[in-house]
Amino acid sequence: MASPESNRFDLHATYRQNLQNHEISPPLAAILALSELVVNSGAGTMFELVQELHDGAEVLKKSTTNPISLNAGCELFIAFVTLFPHESDSFAELKSELMRQGQKYAREAIAYRDKIAELMLGFIKDDSVILTHSYSRVVMKALLHAHKTKRISVYVTEARPRGLGIKTYEELTAAGIPCTVVLDSAVAYVMDKVDFVLVGSEAVVESGGLINAVGSSQIAVIAKAGNKPFYALAESYKFHRLFPLSQYDLPTHNPSILSFRPPQVTAAPSSPSGVSPDHQNEAINGTSSATPAAPSSRTMSADQIACNPDVDYTRPDLISLVFSDVGTLTPEAISQYLVAMFAG
Numbered sequence: 230m231a232s233p234e235s236n237r238f239d240l241h242a243t244y245r246q247n248l249q250n251h252e253i254s255p256p257l258a259a260i261l262a263l264s265e266l267v268v269n270s271g272a273g274t275m276f277e278l279v280q281e282l283h284d285g286a287e288v289l290k291k292s293t294t295n296p297i298s299l300n301a302g303c304e305l306f307i308a309f310v311t312l313f314p315h316e317s318d319s320f321a322e323l324k325s326e327l328m329r330q331g332q333k334y335a336r337e338a339i340a341y342r343d344k345i346a347e348l349m350l351g352f353i354k355d356d357s358v359i360l361t362h363s364y365s366r367v368v369m370k371a372l373l374h375a376h377k378t379k380r381i382s383v384y385v386t387e388a389r390p391r392g393l394g395i396k397t398y399e400e401l402t403a404a405g406i407p408c409t410v411v412l413d414s415a416v417a418y419v420m421d422k423v424d425f426v427l428v429g430s431e432a433v434v435e436s437g438g439l440i441n442a443v444g445s446s447q448i449a450v451i452a453k454a455g456n457k458p459f460y461a462l463a464e465s466y467k468f469h470r471l472f473p474l475s476q477y478d479l480p481t482h483n484p485s486i487l488s489f490r491p492p493q494v495t496a497a498p499s500s501p502s503g504v505s506p507d508h509q510n511e512a513i514n515g516t517s518s519a520t521p522a523a524p525s526s527r528t529m530s531a532d533q534i535a536c537n538p539d540v541d542y543t544r545p546d547l548i549s550l551v552f553s554d555v556g557t558l559t560p561e562a563i564s565q566y567l568v569a570m571f572a573g
Contacts, residue, residue, distance in 0.1 A: 238269035240285050241292050244299075254366065256302025256466045257335045259289055263306045264331030267324050278324070282307050295481050295539050297440055298431045301469040306331060308571050341464040341554035342367045346374035349427075349462065349552050355379045358423045360416070360452075363388035363442035364397045365429025367462045371552075372427075373404055382407040384419050388442060390534045413444055417451050425458040425549075432469040433461065433553075435567050437545035437560025440469075440479065443538050449547035458549040465555050468567055473542050486538050 243265055247258035266285050272278040286303035290296035310327055349371045353359075359381060361368055375381055383401055387410055388394040394410055401408040411419050426448055432440045439445065439461050452459040473479055545560030552558075558566065 238266060240266055240288055244289055252339050255299040257338055259299045259302035260306045260331055261335050263303060264328045268328040273320065279311060282310060297480055298467060301432050301467050304470060305466055338466055342370040344554045345462050345552050346371040348557060350375055353379055353381060358382045360384045360423040360426045362386045362428050362445055362448055364393035367464060368427055368429045369400060371462060372401060376404060376406050384409050384411045384423060386411050386413050386444060388444060389413055416448050420451050420455040420457060423457060425460060426452045427460050430461055430463040430467055431540055432467050433463045433551055433563055434469050434471040434473060435564050436472050437563040439543040439548060440540050443541045446541040446543045449543045453547050459547060460549055461551045463551055463553050465553050470567055470571060476542050479542055481538065481540055485536060487536060
């Protein structure tokens with residue numbers, strides 16, 4: 230059997246091309262790419278086709294350092310193909326129908342964010358102060374929708390190292406929503422000023438927990454301590470049959486993340502002419518009037534950033550509700566929904 234990599238059809242290129250559409254998230258891009266793989270497949274039986282889809286999913290997962298969201302889409306499409314009723318006159322017709330159904334689902338799924346935004350609207354009161362983290366398309370949809378009828382103000386974390394909170398700030402400010410960027414290290418400082426926390430998701434897992442941009446877990450811990458609701462927004466195609474018990478069970482974790490490296494000894498800089506060691510200490514301790522070092526000299530290097538995680542896992546006991554296109558779910562209901570969804 231020919232593998233997806235050996236066929237003329239370029240699965241990865243198709244996936245990347247789908248992502249060029251801002252409305253298409255990684256799970257939908259994966260579904261669309263696998264839909265095209267079906268019709269380009271040389272498989273002659275359903276068993277061969279499903280195997281080729283699994284191989285294709287592996288190709289896509291190996292192409293990214295964070296395959297979690299992408300894998301949720303692959304998992305959903307493969308389950309759909311497996312459970313799809315065989316009513317076509319020929320296998321070629323069946324493959325064409327599977328491709329059409331996959332593309333139809335992706336087109337309809339784009340509207341899921343509108344449904345979630347409308348569902349979330351009932352939980353946003355006038356003059357609400359909201360804290361959000363990083364950048365999320367579904368969260369942006371919910372906030373912009375609420376802004377049409379209600380007065381809201383938003384705190385958004387900077388979300389280092391990618392700084393995607395700045396993108397959120399720019400879009401909210403352009404829409405006329407009062408917005409302030411908060412240091413990631415100042416979340417506890419600002420928590421008393423907010424009514425609730427609202428975050429997006431990379432995936433919602435079978436435990437009812439959440440995988441999202443790193444920093445989400447600590448925000449949830451602080452929200453719990455401050456007795457503030459922590460709401461997550463997630464399209465149903467991000468529901469993932471994964472059951473992590475800790476941060477280190479995530480597929481994105483590897484031995485290099487947060488590992489200790491041998492220290493690199495560098496020669497101490499010589500004292501500038503005419504500056505005593507005591508005066509150097511004053512500058513270090515902040516008691517001197519000398520100009521402080523430029524901030525750029527104290528930022529993390531690319532090497533240091535690479536040793537840190539991109540996403541983290543938020544436990545279900547820290548999540549108040551998950552708003553999805555299939556309804557408002559408690560973390561406990563997520564597992565039941567996932568079992569029903571994949572059982573057909």
